[in-house]
Amino acid sequence: MSTQSSAAAYRARTATAKPMIECRDVQKYYGDYHALRGIDLTIRSGEFFSLLGPSGCGKTTLLRTIAGFEDISSGVVLIDGQDMQGVPAKRRPTNMVFQSYAIFPHLTVAENVGFGLRRDPRSKAEKAAAVEEALAMVGLKGYGNRASHALSGGQRQRVALARALILKPKVLLLDEPLSALDRKMREQMQVELIKLQRQVGITFVLVTHDQEEALVMSDRIAVMFEGQIAQLDGPEALYAHPTSRRVANFIGVMNFLPARILGESATGVEVDVPGLGRVEIPAANISHADPGDEGPSVGFRPEAVSLLGAHQQTGARVTPGVIDEVVYYGDMTYYDVRLDGSAGFDGKARPVRIAMRNVFGREVQDVGTRANVSWSPGSLVLFR
């Protein structure tokens, strides 16, 4: 599922956009702990940007430094060209949707949404209309008089959104906003958030540890590990061309097979991969960062290859193997296949995972049957 625009549409939308948030060599220490290690980042105006990483990678710290809840130890944070050094949270053009939503329990829904309007010079009636409008925007029209404790998780989240958006911030910061919702609700809110962002045109910065959520919603994603940005790219580029094994492992599933480099040419690198044989990897699919402890390897996504019956053949390259494991998901089946000859240099068997959509007429294969795996050199990524 992808509701997000293609990379081209995104480029058209933000090509002329000015930078909204700029981080220049941002460092943050908590005592001896180095939480942010030189973050350099430009988030464009109108962009849906995600900070993705495992817990403790510094993504929430970075969001909180942008919001003004944390001071930075060194570096510069600019929002809309303004240096934020010493500017308190209340005076920053940002608003936040908290992970716990932080709905004020002693106030009604309308009082929550109107909380930030105290110093707004408009009349009481105009403010009430603005609150009603904000509630309508998040699909909570007529909920104004409800007590906040009577709301469901999804409704609380909408109130938190309305409360932030009513102040017309330049940047909306979202701290793991969907993690407390159940799966169905989460998927629905993902789509709604994207639509809302298009509608209001505000820069959204989302923090999440859920790679699927980041892929679905974002224009661009910064993958963070240990206080540093490992890769910053659009979702498609990030998924298809991870620049390190670590990023490849974090975003979706990737199979890795050891590779021996045979030679380089202008078009790519020729490698020998046990099970796959001699392959030329296209130059665009070569990553030079972080090959891992095991030396060079090639990686491919479970859905970038496909499983054929034992006697089927296609135009692409075909490698035979034995099905080791079958995991049935309803719409998908995952097969773990041991490719013939893949035991390779060190004799260790490395079954590869292959994802097949259960389209009409395609039978689910049994464990132990022989099968052909069809692949093409263009779907392999070399980490060297």
Add this chain to the structure above:
Amino acid sequence: MATGNQTQDRQGLTLIAPPFLYAVLVMAAPLLTIVAYSFLKDGYLTVIREFTLENYRAVWADPIFHKIMLRSLGVAGLVTLVTVALAFPVAYFLSFVVDPRKKSMWLFLITIPFWTSYLIRVFLWKVILGYNGVVNSGLKSLGIIEQPLSFLLYNVNSMVMTLAHAYAPFAILPIYIALEKIDRSLLEAGRDLGESRAMTFWRVTLPLAMPGVVAASLIVFIPTIGDYVTPALIGGGKIPMIANMIQSQMLDQDNRPMGSALAVTAMLIVAAISLIFMAMNRRFLKVRQ
């Protein structure tokens, strides 16, 4: 499921039966005796078993009762105000400033005054404030005064001071618990939505701490009204409060029905005031976090 619930209900009732019986025996029974006495006639040194409302009529008509009851309410109200106002900053400090790892140590320190008997603590205030007490001799040795100050002890101020000190932990703890329950991200949300720390305190922290403030107020107000020791020692017996009046009727004058009527009347007044106070704050009390 109905049977399951019944079994559970029975288990629950069995569990609370012993303390419940104990409570009936030592609380409800004496209370009912007092209520019963208050409707009986007083004979000299005996109680005549004859129903009458005369005691209550006498209580309500008695100008001394009016004066003493009003004084008791005034002192208790003042003590509550002073105690809660002083306890709030302590509780706030404890909840928001103290390192979480050191909180239990601080709570422990706050309960240290309880290691000494209430009577001794009250008596110590007498030592501090007395004619030849710590304050007077201190000021004298510093040459600030020549004659000991006589207004320190035996008045309402000294009673308020003593009681406020004695009840401080009772006020700190409920406020502390209410503050601890506040989700810290609410305070960040307040600032994120454009409010200063002070305004966030006023609009978020204080309303959410109100259940603790109400609890603290009642915990201080109710026992203070009926305090007997402090008026006797610190007030010097010259400024009696309602408990002293009841004691005098019950024991000195051996008029148990009259003393009982006084006790029941005072109890009803305190109950009414407490209910009104809670009703005034019901907006804060029904908040569910």
